[in-house]
Amino acid sequence: MIGEALLALALVFASPPVDPGTSGGAETGEPELAAPAPAAPPVAPRKQPASSADAPITVTTRLTPDPSHIGDLLTLEVIVAYPRDHAINLPNGLDFAPLELVSIVEGEVESTGNDLRQRFTITLQHFDVGAAEVPSFPVTWIDPDDAVHTYAVPPHVFVVESLLVNEAEPQLRGEDPMISLEYPNVSLAVIIYSVLAGVLLASVLAALFVMWRRRERPVVLPPPVPPHERALADLVTLAGQREALIENGAYQDYYLRLTEIAKRYVGGRFGFEALDRTTEEIQDALRRGQLRVEPLDPKQVMTFLQDCDLVKFARLSPSNDEAREALEVVREMVDRSKPVEGQVEGQVEDPDEGQDKVAGEPGAAQDAAADRERARARRPADPQPVAKQAPPADPSDAEPPAPSPEADTHQAEDRAPGDSP
Numbered sequence: 001m002i003g004e005a006l007l008a009l010a011l012v013f014a015s016p017p018v019d020p021g022t023s024g025g026a027e028t029g030e031p032e033l034a035a036p037a038p039a040a041p042p043v044a045p046r047k048q049p050a051s052s053a054d055a056p057i058t059v060t061t062r063l064t065p066d067p068s069h070i071g072d073l074l075t076l077e078v079i080v081a082y083p084r085d086h087a088i089n090l091p092n093g094l095d096f097a098p099l100e101l102v103s104i105v106e107g108e109v110e111s112t113g114n115d116l117r118q119r120f121t122i123t124l125q126h127f128d129v130g131a132a133e134v135p136s137f138p139v140t141w142i143d144p145d146d147a148v149h150t151y152a153v154p155p156h157v158f159v160v161e162s163l164l165v166n167e168a169e170p171q172l173r174g175e176d177p178m179i180s181l182e183y184p185n186v187s188l189a190v191i192i193y194s195v196l197a198g199v200l201l202a203s204v205l206a207a208l209f210v211m212w213r214r215r216e217r218p219v220v221l222p223p224p225v226p227p228h229e230r231a232l233a234d235l236v237t238l239a240g241q242r243e244a245l246i247e248n249g250a251y252q253d254y255y256l257r258l259t260e261i262a263k264r265y266v267g268g269r270f271g272f273e274a275l276d277r278t279t280e281e282i283q284d285a286l287r288r289g290q291l292r293v294e295p296l297d298p299k300q301v302m303t304f305l306q307d308c309d310l311v312k313f314a315r316l317s318p319s320n321d322e323a324r325e326a327l328e329v330v331r332e333m334v335d336r337s338k339p340v341e342g343q344v345e346g347q348v349e350d351p352d353e354g355q356d357k358v359a360g361e362p363g364a365a366q367d368a369a370a371d372r373e374r375a376r377a378r379r380p381a382d383p384q385p386v387a388k389q390a391p392p393a394d395p396s397d398a399e400p401p402a403p404s405p406e407a408d409t410h411q412a413e414d415r416a417p418g419d420s421p
Helices: 002-014 020-028 188-211 227-247 251-270 279-288 296-315 320-337 352-361 364-378 407-416
Strands: 058-064 072-082 088-089 100-106 115-127 130-133 138-142 148-153 156-161
Touching: 058 148, 058 156, 072 088, 072 138, 227 251, 227 320, 251 296, 251 320, 279 296, 296 320
Parallel strands: none
Antiparallel strands: 058 072, 072 115, 088 138, 100 115, 130 156, 138 148
16 A cells, blocks of 8 residues: 555656646647656566455454444454464554544454454444444454465444434424322321321230230238247147146157247247257357357257257156246247347347446346346256166165166167257
């Protein structure tokens, strides 16, 4: 192409200028003889590009969308297949007029067995309606001898449709008539929604009321009976049965009930479990200071419990007066130690405060000593096993007999298993 342009320029500049003197023949009407044309300079022969039919490459094109509309982005896919020892390229500055070039994207080279393949994506736009075509454009390829050849891609025809209606000359139409829209009935909607809301609220309230009726109500129990009141009531009951038990010789049953009353009261009054403990366990706890029974005398309490154990487990038979006096001892213990006004059951008084109070009151020490003497006088005497006593030979020289091993064996056999002495 460059060679043809240079040849045309050479022919233009090589033509001879017109002589003004020769123009007179034209005025006289004589025919003007044409000057002989100079001989054209010899043109060097150039290598003709190989035709598309002889090219070793194959070009396939596809355009989408087709048909399209004005301004749509048109995608032209150009797929070039070529041998492995060749190379291809799209020249720079391609012109696709009257189409507008948007972009050109070169894809990766792909292997198709013995050959190679490369995809070029060309994006175009067209702003006219009707039939149109993508103009032909070149694809250059290089053979193994590094010779550059050109392959002309044939034009691609497509159609651009109009966005208007199918009319030859569309005209502007008049405005559409106004449409009267009915407004919604707000009052009816308010009534309906109000009724639904009322039904829903009533359902929720009914469910809450049913749940409230079915709730677990706390059981209110009567307040517990104070230990001293229960003990005094049990003592009154036992006092009514005391004579019958003594006459029948049911000392074990009588002392068992009396011990339960005393232990239940002491445990409830001073805040510990006395019924579940043996006499030895209570004595050990008192000795270690783990339990406090003030204002009662711990020695008096332990002496009473030990005397009751002798009757219950050693099967000793106390006198009738001693049996009657034992109930009064328990009653006196309850009267002396029942809580004063403002004191809670199970609360133990501070012995130091009690000592200060006794020391501060006139005559209090004498009263306390007198109470201890009366309690010691009322305490029943230590029972002795009657069956094992032998009458002394001389009443003046009588001495209590020493317990024999045989008597201890009989006492151990008579004692219930698991009971303390």
